[in-house]
Amino acid sequence: MQITKIALATLIIFSTSIAHADVVSSKGKASVTYSETQATPETKAKALQAAQMNAIDFYYAEAGDAEVENLDAIREKIRSDPDRFILDTTILNELDDPASHKYTVTVRVSLNGSNLRIALRSASAVGTTATGERSQLAFIFLSRQVDTNTTFDARVTKRAVVSNQGDAAKASQQAGTEGEAIKKSQVSTNASASATESHNIEQTATVESGGASLVRSNATTWKLIPSQGLGDVVTQIFKTSGYRVAEAQFVEPLSGGKLKVAAIEGDYESGNDLQSATLQNVVEGLRTADVRYFALATLDVGQVGVDPATGLQRMVVTVNAKVLDVGQRIPESVAVAGPTQYAGVGPTEDEARTNALKLAAQSAARELTSQLANAGLR
């Protein structure tokens, strides 16, 4: 198992270098109609370029709405210098249909993800603003895990009303005759009797039952997980997107004692939202420190499980993130991401958790910066 760890560590080092390379693959298709008898090289070239652009559209469509809107800003730039963004193109299928004067081509392209991102950044509002004029952004990314989870048995109340009703009636009647006849030395007698009796008893019992079952939701407390490395990951993504960025801890001393990281952490240890007083203090503190944007994210780590593909430990992290603009009179959420889940695997629980947290933080920061760029915030 020790060897496994070493191998995976090696993989992580290797994976980092892949992330820098950032080559992504996508497919696209385009049809072009023509007036000639068959597709000319010009028609084919036109269709090929349209298919390449379609492949880029596909790639951004899979990445989400915010990314697609950003793409519109650099579409012309890609058309004018495709080699900078498209590393290679493989024609998967081409069909020339002279009867309908239509040429269709399907391609797979390898895209230079880094160059696309740089182009997006330089086209965004923040990218075109001088560094000194850019707004400051502070952030706090908190990762937490369930510490205790108390479940309550249902409180059951039962009530029953029993009522009995009875009615009995009895009627009886008796009738009889008796006679005697005497003749000389003989006496004869006769007698007859009849009796009638009837009984009638009615009884009714009614039972009424009811009650209530009261179920109380689970009481969950959280514990914060030290996530030193996440700050660096998030800083890198915001910085490469052109923002002036600082961790909340560095803003705290400049906030006139209002922004307290410990207070934010305390709120998230006991619940899902910041308390009103904490939030107001944060806003006031940021205004005092002259920081306009505040990115806040919680990364909730789930239970450890086994990854079905590898048999390694697997952990899922749910991320919720938003950016507040406190420059306005009433603070406003200008970017919101999540809840989204990310999974990480590793030979131990710790490694699986770190991988999942890193992925979740990276993805949330990317989504937030895309939305900020799209909103034209600088």
Add this chain to the structure above:
Amino acid sequence: MFKLLSNIAISIALSCSTYGYCQDVAFAGLAFSGDHGSIATRFPYSKRFESSLGIVGINGLLQSALPSIHPKNYTIVPRLDELKGRDQAIAVALVLTNESVSTEQIGPVYKLLIQIRGQALFFDFKSMTVLRAYPISFAYIDALSEPPTDAVKDRDVAYIYKGTGGKPGLIDRFITALTGAALPSGVSRFVQVSNVAIGDEARAIFPPEYHNGSAETWLADTFGEELSGKLGIPILPYSKGYAIGNVMSMTISDDSVYNLTLPKPDYQFSVELLKLKTVPFEVQAAGRSLIFGSLVSIKLEEPLSGHIYIDSQFKNGEVKIVPISQVNIENFPAYQDSVKGLFSKLFGVISGDNNPWLKSAAIGPNIDKQVLATRELLKSCK
């Protein structure tokens, strides 16, 4: 073995030096696919065989055969760490994907069937992406007068790895696959058996050990082996059999776990085994012969444009002679031969063989045109 040696001799003549530049491919060793924790239960006989080799292991046997490999456009380097620090890091492993051992009593005879499947899998060590795979397998059938002991099974598993009766074993087959394999000079196109189905009538004929998806994996593997063998093209592993969520996990001999991503295929094969049927062919005094027939639907398409290259049903019959003295007839292996024969003949024709079999086997119009389109496409996938 002679065939192997002659192949090696030819390959040396056409090896890297002829082509100039050669890419280094690191040998990652023997690997087991799937869940790391259940390897011992899924591959018990291969693990036992490995233990019986002592410190050398299966990996040692493979390593000692490496110097004899002279592929066309790449050079094998024996260790993975030799590629560290380089821009490109392509590795190859013998990935075992399935091991099955079954015993069946037929009259007084016990039939022992051992089958081990694997792939010569090329992958990019840096991006952890599957590049191409060449499927290989070896099935060994033993007829015994008494139930097979563990010692007999171990002996037969050794035959599978080392070869027997003039047939190359898995190790030689892997070496042959590496010798014939080529790395794409440009961007490669990915072919995969993506959809596999088995009709109810045909499924009823499969023995119980092929339930729970094994029948589909067998069909996909058999198809892939014939496709790769006849046309020399690599294919992506059948994802439902070996990967979850397009991630293929494997553990190499030193206990390292690799999670490889399968790229999305550019061209998808859909294969459906529709029917298996036996028809009496001839009866003579010495015995009788039966035709074991199979009916399979095969479709190849490019999924984005929806362009279909081939979409037809094919039928094939393989004759099995049953001597008068044979009381029990075992049908399933004969059906397997029929299906395998169908794929073999079809890919033979697609590779350029002039086999009249096609005319009678294909059910559907324009089969020649479809075969031509498929041939041209698959050529571009080498």
